[in-house]
Structure formats: C-alpha cells, structure tokens
Amino acid sequence: MTAQSSFMILSSVKDTKIEELTTLLSSMNSTIPAHADPKNDLLPFGRFPRLHFARFVIIEAHTADEIEAFGIAARPWQPTLAFFGEIDGDIDSFFTELEDLASVGLRKIFALCEKFPKEEENLQQWLKKNNTKSNANYVNWIGRTVKHIHEDDALHQSLAAYLREHKDDIDKNNTLALRQKLLSHVEMEKYAGRLTLTAEEKTPLKWKMFNFIHMIGVPLVLVLLSPLFLIMAPFFFIRLRMLERSDPELFIRPEHSYLEKLTIQEDWSVSNQYNVFGDIKPGVFRLLTLKFILFLVDYFSRHVYKRGFLARIKTIHFARWVLLDDNKRAFFASNYDGSHESYMDDFINKVGWGLNLIFSHAVPYPKTSWLIKQGAYREQQFKYTQRLHQLPTEVWYKAYPDLTNTDLARNSRIRKGVEIRQSSVDEIREWLHLI
Amino acid sequence: MNNENTFKFDDLQALLRFSHGRLTDTCFLLLHVADVRKAKKWLDTAPISNATESDSLPDRALQIAFTVEGLRVMCVAESVIDGFSDEFIMGMSGEESRSRRLGDIGMNAPEKWDWGGESKKIPHLMLMYYAKENAVKDFRTSIETEDFVKAFHVIHELPTLHIGEIEPFGFKDGISQPVIDWECRQSTNAHEREGYSNLVAVGEVVLGYPNEYGLYTARPLIDEREDSVAACLPHAEDKTGLKDLGRNGSYLVVRQLGQDVPGFWQFLYKMSASNFDKCELLAASMVGRRRDGKPLVLKSVAAIPGISTQNCDNHFTYDFDTEGYQCPIGAHVRRANPRTGDLPPRVTGIINRVMKKLGFDQKQEEDLVASTRFHRILRRGRSYGPKLAPAEAIKADAEVAERGLQFMCLSANILRQFEFVQSAWSMSSKFSGLQNESDPLLGNREVLMNGERTDQFNRPSAKGVTEKIYNLPKFVTVKGGAYFFMPGLSAVKYIASLPIKEDT
Numbered sequence: 001m002t003a004q005s006s007f008m009i010l011s012s013v014k015d016t017k018i019e020e021l022t023t024l025l026s027s028m029n030s031t032i033p034a035h036a037d038p039k040n041d042l043l044p045f046g047r048f049p050r051l052h053f054a055r056f057v058i059i060e061a062h063t064a065d066e067i068e069a070f071g072i073a074a075r076p077w078q079p080t081l082a083f084f085g086e087i088d089g090d091i092d093s094f095f096t097e098l099e100d101l102a103s104v105g106l107r108k109i110f111a112l113c114e115k116f117p118k119e120e121e122n123l124q125q126w127l128k129k130n131n132t133k134s135n136a137n138y139v140n141w142i143g144r145t146v147k148h149i150h151e152d153d154a155l156h157q158s159l160a161a162y163l164r165e166h167k168d169d170i171d172k173n174n175t176l177a178l179r180q181k182l183l184s185h186v187e188m189e190k191y192a193g194r195l196t197l198t199a200e201e202k203t204p205l206k207w208k209m210f211n212f213i214h215m216i217g218v219p220l221v222l223v224l225l226s227p228l229f230l231i232m233a234p235f236f237f238i239r240l241r242m243l244e245r246s247d248p249e250l251f252i253r254p255e256h257s258y259l260e261k262l263t264i265q266e267d268w269s270v271s272n273q274y275n276v277f278g279d280i281k282p283g284v285f286r287l288l289t290l291k292f293i294l295f296l297v298d299y300f301s302r303h304v305y306k307r308g309f310l311a312r313i314k315t316i317h318f319a320r321w322v323l324l325d326d327n328k329r330a331f332f333a334s335n336y337d338g339s340h341e342s343y344m345d346d347f348i349n350k351v352g353w354g355l356n357l358i359f360s361h362a363v364p365y366p367k368t369s370w371l372i373k374q375g376a377y378r379e380q381q382f383k384y385t386q387r388l389h390q391l392p393t394e395v396w397y398k399a400y401p402d403l404t405n406t407d408l409a410r411n412s413r414i415r416k417g418v419e420i421r422q423s424s425v426d427e428i429r430e431w432l433h434l435i
Numbered sequence: 436m437n438n439e440n441t442f443k444f445d446d447l448q449a450l451l452r453f454s455h456g457r458l459t460d461t462c463f464l465l466l467h468v469a470d471v472r473k474a475k476k477w478l479d480t481a482p483i484s485n486a487t488e489s490d491s492l493p494d495r496a497l498q499i500a501f502t503v504e505g506l507r508v509m510c511v512a513e514s515v516i517d518g519f520s521d522e523f524i525m526g527m528s529g530e531e532s533r534s535r536r537l538g539d540i541g542m543n544a545p546e547k548w549d550w551g552g553e554s555k556k557i558p559h560l561m562l563m564y565y566a567k568e569n570a571v572k573d574f575r576t577s578i579e580t581e582d583f584v585k586a587f588h589v590i591h592e593l594p595t596l597h598i599g600e601i602e603p604f605g606f607k608d609g610i611s612q613p614v615i616d617w618e619c620r621q622s623t624n625a626h627e628r629e630g631y632s633n634l635v636a637v638g639e640v641v642l643g644y645p646n647e648y649g650l651y652t653a654r655p656l657i658d659e660r661e662d663s664v665a666a667c668l669p670h671a672e673d674k675t676g677l678k679d680l681g682r683n684g685s686y687l688v689v690r691q692l693g694q695d696v697p698g699f700w701q702f703l704y705k706m707s708a709s710n711f712d713k714c715e716l717l718a719a720s721m722v723g724r725r726r727d728g729k730p731l732v733l734k735s736v737a738a739i740p741g742i743s744t745q746n747c748d749n750h751f752t753y754d755f756d757t758e759g760y761q762c763p764i765g766a767h768v769r770r771a772n773p774r775t776g777d778l779p780p781r782v783t784g785i786i787n788r789v790m791k792k793l794g795f796d797q798k799q800e801e802d803l804v805a806s807t808r809f810h811r812i813l814r815r816g817r818s819y820g821p822k823l824a825p826a827e828a829i830k831a832d833a834e835v836a837e838r839g840l841q842f843m844c845l846s847a848n849i850l851r852q853f854e855f856v857q858s859a860w861s862m863s864s865k866f867s868g869l870q871n872e873s874d875p876l877l878g879n880r881e882v883l884m885n886g887e888r889t890d891q892f893n894r895p896s897a898k899g900v901t902e903k904i905y906n907l908p909k910f911v912t913v914k915g916g917a918y919f920f921m922p923g924l925s926a927v928k929y930i931a932s933l934p935i936k937e938d939t
Contacts, residue, residue: 032884163900163903164903164905167903170900172896172898172899172900172902173898173899174899175899175900178899178900253653256521256524256525259521260530260532263530263532263533264531264532266532267532267535267536267858268535268884269883269884269885270863270864270865270883270884305794308799309794309799310794311792311793311794312791312792312793312794312802313794314799314802314803337865338859338863338865339536339858339859341850341851341854341855341858341859342805342855342858342859345805345809345810345851345855346805349625349777349805349806349809377625377648378648378650379648379650379851380650380652380653401883401884401885402883402884402885402886402887404865404868406799406800406803406865406868407865407870409799410799410800410868410870413799429899429900432899432900432901433758433895433900433901435900435901
C-alpha cells in the first residue's frame with residue numbers, strides 16, 4: 001500500500017504584485033474559472049501521475065477586523081500565496097519531479113512573492129524548506145493511489161461497455177456464466193494491452209512501523225495522562241462555559257458580490273474545492289483546545305476514518321487544517337463531492353457536532369454550548385459565517401474530474417471482484433450490480 | 436408545544452394553505468407595471484384571497500406574487516430588498532452558476548426561454564386567477580378594469596389546461612405533499628426526529644415562523660421609526676421592535692416545463708420491444724409510481740407522521756428498498772422526495788445509534804442522501820396542453836402539441852429547498868451513489884466535464900444484472916422561470932402604500 005502525503009508551500013506576496021500574480025495564475029486555467037488546464041505550460045499538473053489534487057490560493061484576511069469585537073487590535077496580515085496538494089508516496093521525490101517538470105513555471109510564480117527560490121538555489125531544496133505541515137489531515141481512503149483510480153475506472157468502463165455491447169445476447173439471469181464472460185473479457189483486454197491492473201505496491205516497512213507505533217502510542221499516552229484530564233475537566237468546562245457565554249457574536253451576511261466570486265468557480269463538475277480562513281479566538285484556552293482537538297482529528301483520520309468515511313460524511317476526498325501566523329489564525333481546505341449547499345447541509349445535519357468541536361474556536365463562529373451543541377445547528381448564521389470566511393481559489397486541479405468518492409469506492413470493489421472470485425451467487429450478483 | 440389551533444390564517448394568501456384543486460379553470464398572467472401610481476391604487480383594493488376557511492368552497496381565488504424587479508418598481512427601498520435571500524434578489528436566471536446547478540444549460544439555458552430569461556422578459560409580478568370550469572374569463576373581466584389595463588402591461592400569459600388529476604405524461608400528480616404543522620405539534624429537535632415525517636414546520640413554507648431548525652429564516656425586517664408605512668406590517672417574532680415584511684409570505688418558484696409526451700411514450704415503447712404492458716412498467720419505474728399513483732414499494736408498517744395509514748398511495752418510505760429493486764433509486768419521485776430521516780434507517784438501541792452517528796455499521800452506498808425534512812417544497816403546479824393518452828402517444832402519428840407543466844412551488848428558503856432538490860437530487864448524476872443517470876424525466880442529458888454520460892436509466896433487479904436503458908432522449912425542456920415573493924396581505928398593503936419615488 002502506498003500512503004498519501006500532503007504538501008503546502010507558503011510565501012507572502014507584496015501588495016503591488018497581487019494583480020500580476022493573479023493574472024499569471026489564471027493563465028494556468030482552462031476556459032473554466034479556477035479550473036486548471038492539466039497541460040498548462042507553467043505547471044502541467046497532468047504530467048504528475050501521483051498527484052490527486054492541487055491548488056493555488058492567495059490567502060487574504062478580509063475578515064481580520066472581526067477580532068476587534070473581542071477588544072483586541074486586528075493583526076496585520078500580508079497576503080500569502082499557498083500552493084498545496086495531495087500525492088501518493090513521499091514528498092521529497094515529488095518535489096524532485098516538480099523541479100524536473102515545472103521548475104521554470106514555479107520559479108516564475110514564486111518570483112512574485114517575497115520568499116522565492118534564488119536562481120542558484122535548488123528548487124527541490126527550497127520547496128522542502130518551505131513546506132508547511134498541517135495540524136491535521138484527512139484522506140478519504142488511505143492507500144488508494146491515482147494510478148489505481150485510473151486503472152479501476154478504465155476497468156469499470158470496459159466492463160460497462162461490454163455489457164452495453166452485448167446487452168441483447170447475454171442471459172441476465174445466469175449470473176455465473178455472465179461473470180465468466182466478463183472475466184474473460186478482462187483477460188482479453190489485458191492481453192491486448194487495453195487494460196492494466198497493476199498489483200498493489202508493498203507498504204514501506206518504515207511507514208508501517210511508524211504507523212503502528214503511532215496507533216498504539218497515542219492512546220497509551222492519553223490513558224496515562226487521563227488522571228490529569230480528569231482533574232482538569234471541571235476547570236475546563238467552567239472556563240469553556242464562561243467563554244461560550246461571553247464570546248461576542250457577530251451576524252454578518254456576506255455581500256452578494258463576494259458570493260459571486262465564489263460561486264463562479266463552483267459546480268462545473270461533480271466535485272468542488274473549499275478554503276476557509278480566519279482568526280482563532282484570543283487566549284491560550286481556545287488555542288490549546290483547538291490544538292488538542294486537531295491532534296485527535298488527525299489521529300482518527302489516520303487510524304479510524306481511513307476507509308471512505310469521516311463520521312457520516314463520505315463526500316470529502318482530502319481535507320487539511322493548518323494553523324498560521326504564529327497560531328493566531330487557522331486555514332482549512334477541502335475537496336468535496338456535490339454542491340456547496342449540499343456540502344454544508346450534509347455537515348450540519350450529519351456531523352454538526354464535529355464542526356462545532358473544531359471550528360467553534362474561530363472568530364466569529366455561531367455560539368456553541370458545551371462545545372458540540374448549537375453552533376452549526378444555527379443554520380443560516382453558520383452558512384453566512386463560513387461563506388464570509390471562504391476564499392476563492394486561483395487554480396484548482398483534480399486528477400479525476402467526473403469521479404466522486406462513491407465512484408472510486410465502487411470501482412475498487414469491481415476490481416476486487418475481478419481479482420478475488422466470489423463464492424456465492426449472491427456475491428456475484430452484488431458484484432454485477434456495481435458495473 | 437402549543438396544542439391549540441391558534442394560527443392566524445387571515446394574513447396569508449390562500450395558496451399557502453389550499454391548492455385550489457376544485458377551481459380547474461386558471462390563468463397566470465405575467466405583468467409589467469406600466470403606471471406605478473395606478474398599479475399601487477389597484478393593488479390597495481385587489482381582492483386577493485386569504486387562507487381562512489369558509490363554510491362553502493369559494494368559486495374564485497386571486498393570488499399575487501412579485502419578482503425582485505417588481506418590488507423595486509413598486510418603490511420598495513433597496514435596503515429592504517437586501518433583506519431578502521440572495522437567490523430571490525439575483526433571480527432564477529440571474530447567474531450562470533445558478534443555471535449550472537439547476538441544470539439550466541444547453542437546450543434548457545435561460546437565453547432560450549420564452550420568458551424569465553432575458554431581462555426584458557422577466558416579469559414584475561404574476562397574477563394567478565383560479566375559477567370554476569369556464570369561469571376564468573368572467574373573473575378576469577371583473578378584475579381587469581380600465582384602470583388595471585392602464586396600470587399593468589401583460590408580457591406573457593402562461594398557458595394552463597386542466598386535464599384531470601394527471602400531468603401530461605399521464606401520471607396521477609400531486610399525491611405527495613408536505614403537511615404543514617400549523618399547530619406546531621411536532622418538535623424540530625433532532626433528538627426527537629429520527630425517521631421520516633411528512634409534517635413540516637410552518638417556517639419551512641411561511642416566512643416569519645420557526646423552520647425545521649427551530650429558527651427564523653432571514654427576511655426583510657423594518658424599523659418602524661425609519662419607515663412609518665411599515666406600521667401596517669406584523670411584528671417580527673424573533674426581533675422585538677422590528678416589523679416583518681416577510682411574515683405570512685413565501686417564495687414562489689415558477690418554471691414552465693415543456694413535456695414531449697409522444698417522444699416519451701414512443702421511446703419507452705421502442706425500449707419495451709413494442710409491448711405496451713412492458714412499456715407501462717418501464718414508465719412506472721422511471722416515475723416511481725404507476726399511472727394511477729400506486730407506489731412501487733410496499734406500504735410502510737411503521738407510522739409516518741403527517742400521513743394517514745389509510746392513504747395507501749403515500750404511506751411508504753424506501754427504508755426496505757435500499758437496493759432499488761422495487762423502486763429504482765433514480766426514479767423521479769424517489770429523487771424528489773427520498774423520504775429519509777435524520778438518521779439512517781433501522782437504528783436499534785443507544786449503542787447502535789451512537790455507532791451510526793459516528794458513521795460505522797453501514798455499507799459504503801448507504802446514508803448518502805440528506806435528511807428530507809430540510810428539503811421539502813409545497814407544489815402548486817398546473818398542466819398545459821391537450822391531453823394525450825399513452826395508448827395514443829405511442830403511435831407514430833400522435834398529435835404533436837405544446838404540452839407541459841407550469842411547475843410552481845412554495846418554500847421559505849429557495850436555496851435550501853427548491854434549488855437543493857433540483858440540483859443535489861433531481862439533476863445530479865451522482866444522486867445516492869448512482870452512475871450515469873440524472874432524473875429520467877427532468878434530466879438535461881448533458882455530459883459531465885470529462886465527458887461522462889448522464890443519459891442512462893438503471894433499473895436494478897433482484898434476479899440478475901441491472902437493466903440499463905441507454906441514450907435517453909430529453910423529455911422535458913425548461914421554457915421559462917422566475918423566483919417570486921408571495922407576500923402576506925399586510926405586506927401587499929405595505930407595497931401598495933409605499934410613497935412613489937420622485938423619479939418615477
């Protein structure tokens with residue numbers, strides 16, 4: 001199994017250069033706003049076979065004044081270019097590939113930033129040095145590689161096409177014979193070189209060991225610390241309730257012109273991108289709580305929610321949480337299936353409690369109670385707040401535009417059925433239904 | 436909860452409570468205001484029907500609704516308009532991104548519409564006449580006085596024709612409607628709402644009342660001190676000291692959907708190897724009901740709030756048909772109302788409940804559809820065009836005519852209700868994990884970004900492979916549409932009484 005990794009390169013941009021940068025970045029797009037042309041000259045995303053998603057965002061703090069409601073002066077924020085994405089395997093070799101295939105383009109882009117690779121500097125080293133780690137990452141299906149996604153999809157298409165071609169001369173009720181026909185079709189196609197089904201790579205031993213130690217170690221440490229947590233709990237909740245009651249609440253509806261900047265990029269295909277950025281509420285309490293919760297989110301994503309669902313949410317491909325500006329601000333980005341409205345409704349109605357746990361520490365999240373209640377369940381206010389804090393994307397790349405997580409999971413199951421033969425008629429039928 | 440029926444219906448337009456089903460002769464006029472002063476004068480005394488119950492059934496009804504342009508023309512201040520929802524302000528055809536979500540692309544694109552697309556074809560208001568058989572003409576004469584004719588200019592008349600309780604394809608229509616919980620009998624608290632209920636909170640349909648979240652949907656609230664005309668408006672329940680322009684009003688979505696009736700039946704007849712019985716079965720599986728309205732799944736054993744157990748045509752959910760063997764998952768009515776609850780079906784006990792909430796204990800293809808209660812709409816559509824029975828429609832020489840539906844629905848939040856149902860459920864080719872198919876009736880058959888097709892229909896069968904119908908033609912074409920605000924009667928008075936701006 002090849003695990004997925006993420007990268008994020010950040011560099012602040014001079015105010016005078018923003019327009020130039022926006023124009024340069026948009027030259028990477030196809031005719032669709034913010035959708036990358038996979039073959040663009042600056043960074044030909046399509047030539048990176050391990051790349052799932054990638055994105056360029058200019059992080060701007062247009063909501064920075066909100067923190068003044070807490071009696072704190074707004075901190076200055078220099079607009080920052082973020083280039084981030086998700087890949088299969090290790091980051092270092094991906095940076096080398098970037099250097100090989102997109103050195104000129106990336107240098108051109110970062111030359112408009114304050115931090116940039118000097119001419120004599122090695123790009124791979126520079127990227128490595130400037131890579132910002134996320135506080136928490138979520139991967140829909142750990143181990144599902146771009147290569148397999150494409151192979152599985154081709155397999156599915158081929159089987160579906162076979163059924164379509166032979167729809168009049170197959171006996172639909174003789175499942176056993178039908179499976180046999182389909183399996184021979186696959187063999188023929190493989191032989192003809194039209195289908196490839198590469199065996200899964202071996203899991204690197206180092207990764208396996210680290211993952212195991214992490215899986216066991218974290219709960220162990222938490223159990224050891226549990227008496228401490230128990231003692232702290234009453235103080236924690238008293239402080240929490242005090243803050244929940246006293247935190248100022250802002251009810252700001254986003255301007256229509258701002259919404260338009262976001263919606264113009266959305267719903268061109270089955271998936272969308274999402275960035276949200278804002279201040280963390282002041283004080284050590286909020287910061288530590290958030291950090292601890294993100295630590296848990298990361299743990300659960302890695303060890304529990306690693307096979308197609310994050311609690312009841314099945315639509316997220318990848319997500320990341322990153323604390324920025326000396327832990328004063330937080331950035332969240334995700335790639336999800338469906339429209340923005342359905343994404344938000346899914347969240348509120350299925351995992352509103354989870355949203356509250358994480359995002360209630362940000363300004364100006366709707367009032368929560370006991371960390372998980374209310375908050376996102378204040379639907380309209382929540383929707384306004386998240387839209388107001390959402391940032392448009394400059395360039396977005398998805399390696400498999402028409403496929404949702406459900407499609408990917410289905411294709412994997414189809415493939416599994418080709419590789420491991422089902423024993424019962426029911427299982428065969430279930431497999432046939434997938435095609 | 437308040438058990439008494441104290442709901443005041445006298446400020447609501449009747450359409451919110453009644454569908455005027457007995458009043459079969461209808462006329463929907465799309466108007467532009469020609470003379471604001473005269474328009475206001477007419478509006479002030481217009482006999483708009485309210486929602487109170489009378490002893491005898493009325494033989495006439497008049498309803499009215501405004502687009503945002505209409506409100507502007509009638510001098511509603513921009514600061515007040517800002518209080519309406521973004522969808523209403525921008526309009527159905529106002530933004531490309533909206534058209535994409537609604538599936539209004541290709542042949543459905545607003546620039547091809549008969550009305551509501553280009554800005555000069557967007558009406559200011561819509562007047563809806565309902566009368567008994569052949570009586571609408573007289574009704575119109577009584578309303579459209581000389582002053583009316585000077586005040587308004589008819590830009591389009593939406594055709595309607597009563598062809599029985601059916602829609603043009605021949606299926607019984609309007610069977611499933613949400614029941615508005617006027618007496619607030621049902622809790623909106625998620626802890627008490629696991630399964631599907633057909634009762635919806637008043638605030639899901641009428642503005643100014645708590646919705647399914649127990650909250651008030653945003654709407655224009657006016658400070659009386661700044662706008663004395665607002666004195667005639669009801670108070671805002673949730674904000675003391677403010678007047679509520681939205682209260683007792685609702686958003687009305689209108690879409691003219693052209694239906695190719697011969698095209699539909701002839702295609703299905705061909706796919707059924709010219710066997711009419713098979714053709715009927717195929718049609719029923721696409722619609723999700725038989726022509727007489729009988730559902731394809733068995734009657735639900737468990738009670739469904741808001742639906743009588745006697746009501747065999749509506750007392751069902753899809754909880755025991757997760758595979759779609761009885762009713763295909765992509766069937767039209769299953770998409771439009773998947774009858775899901777807040778939690779996945781068959782929760783047993785506390786532990787199981789927690790497990791389900793945390794996402795465990797279910798298959799990959801389960802729990803993909805949102806909870807239905809936040810996405811209900813109250814339908815008020817009417818059909819148009821001459822009746823064509825399926826047995827006639829399958830013939831190659833079937834009479835071709837303009838036929839279709841004036842789709843109309845009421846909701847308090849266009850984005851969360853109508854647009855969600857239309858985009859995430861009806862038009863989405865990925866609804867509930869399906870592949871290559873959008874709504875078999877409504878689908879625009881446009882390919883996805885990378886060329887993936889959406890023109891199939893999958894009919895799963897318990898016996899063998901899924902039966903797939905390929906190359907579905909387009910049966911429905913959008914011909915027009917707009918978002919309206921259907922004000923409460925005090926709000927109508929407010930709009931009529933607002934002073935005319937100098938420049939008009």
